[in-house]
Amino acid sequence: MRRATVTSFFLLGIAASGCARFVHPGDPISGLTPEQRDQFRRGRAVFDSVFTPETGLGPLFNSAACGECHEHPVAGGSGDEVEVHATAFHVDGNCDMLAAEGGPVFQQEVTPALKAALGIEREPIPEDTTGRGLRSSPAIFGRGLLDAVPDSDLISYADPDDRNHDGISGRPNRFVDGRIGRFGRKGFVPNLNEFNAGAFVIEQGITNPAAPTEESIGGDSIPAGVDPTPDPEINQEALDLTNDFLRFLAPPSPLRRTEAAKRGEKLFAHIGCASCHLPRLRTGKNPVRALNRKTFFAYTDLLLHDMGPDLADICLGLATPSEFRTEPLIGVHLSSHFLHDGRAATLEQAIELHGGEGSGTRDRFKALKPKEREAVIAFLKTL
Numbered sequence: 001m002r003r004a005t006v007t008s009f010f011l012l013g014i015a016a017s018g019c020a021r022f023v024h025p026g027d028p029i030s031g032l033t034p035e036q037r038d039q040f041r042r043g044r045a046v047f048d049s050v051f052t053p054e055t056g057l058g059p060l061f062n063s064a065a066c067g068e069c070h071e072h073p074v075a076g077g078s079g080d081e082v083e084v085h086a087t088a089f090h091v092d093g094n095c096d097m098l099a100a101e102g103g104p105v106f107q108q109e110v111t112p113a114l115k116a117a118l119g120i121e122r123e124p125i126p127e128d129t130t131g132r133g134l135r136s137s138p139a140i141f142g143r144g145l146l147d148a149v150p151d152s153d154l155i156s157y158a159d160p161d162d163r164n165h166d167g168i169s170g171r172p173n174r175f176v177d178g179r180i181g182r183f184g185r186k187g188f189v190p191n192l193n194e195f196n197a198g199a200f201v202i203e204q205g206i207t208n209p210a211a212p213t214e215e216s217i218g219g220d221s222i223p224a225g226v227d228p229t230p231d232p233e234i235n236q237e238a239l240d241l242t243n244d245f246l247r248f249l250a251p252p253s254p255l256r257r258t259e260a261a262k263r264g265e266k267l268f269a270h271i272g273c274a275s276c277h278l279p280r281l282r283t284g285k286n287p288v289r290a291l292n293r294k295t296f297f298a299y300t301d302l303l304l305h306d307m308g309p310d311l312a313d314i315c316l317g318l319a320t321p322s323e324f325r326t327e328p329l330i331g332v333h334l335s336s337h338f339l340h341d342g343r344a345a346t347l348e349q350a351i352e353l354h355g356g357e358g359s360g361t362r363d364r365f366k367a368l369k370p371k372e373r374e375a376v377i378a379f380l381k382t383l
Helices: 009-017 034-047 112-118 143-147 151-157 192-204 236-248 259-270 347-352 356-367 370-380
Strands: 079-089 131-137 280-282 295-297 304-306 323-325
Touching: 034 236, 143 192, 143 236, 192 236, 259 370, 304 356, 347 356, 347 370, 356 370
Parallel strands: none
Antiparallel strands: 079 131, 280 295, 304 323
């Protein structure tokens, strides 16, 4: 079984930031230049900007601001919004993301002008859908560090044929052009800039230079006059600043560990959690000094793993309905709901809902003595 070295909080703080300072949620990563810190600050302002129909919102949307979905406890944290995804998974194994019919994200809000024109209150989901999935809004701390991990490292973690017979057979997802994906619950989008540009359009209906056109509405053209703001609705500077904010947003420091949490850290590795939730990743060569060859706590391998039929919902790219990217546990102590759709109200529930490749670890967790299970949860609540 693949094991990752579990490193103490203090050493991780040193590796991630170059010093042992405590990083609060919403802080930038250490080592930024004054100019980069200013870009981070200005990017947060764009991230928190609330759009209206007059400034480009919609006509289909899920939220009016990035910070509306990623807000707890600060900008970049988790949110209570849940959105709807749908795709069609065919018997030959091919995945139709229903892009021609408005998918794979089906927006739950419309502007007043669109409602008046078509009489709809949300985007219709096509009949040829084979799976629907709910998606909660995750915290996005440390995503710039995840973005900077080399593709070659992700490939080295993969074991699609389970050649070592440990029951773990992670594999990377790939984008439509074949590049390795890492962002999104199915790990489909290759890099942070593309994910952000797509999110502006998909979540808010805000066009930008990297995503200059609106989606259709259930495959039909957008009616004339319902979206009068000229495209692109934000400029390159605003997009770049948003990317800078996300790229420079630091992982919060783990909380100080009790003796129980320290035991839980060892049990986390012993029962196999660390086989997918790799404690540490390392960035590659990067022109930004603060992102260059930095080791940081991540608790993910950014690979797809089969989580069993009970969690299955949609396909996406190479990901089958039951495959999900290992969720980073960065800042998980700040969350109140867990898993891709927020169905788990506690960390213990989240572990017990693991199936497929996670079933062995789940069963070993359930076989622990009550105090040992409590120790594992105590450890997770420090991350």
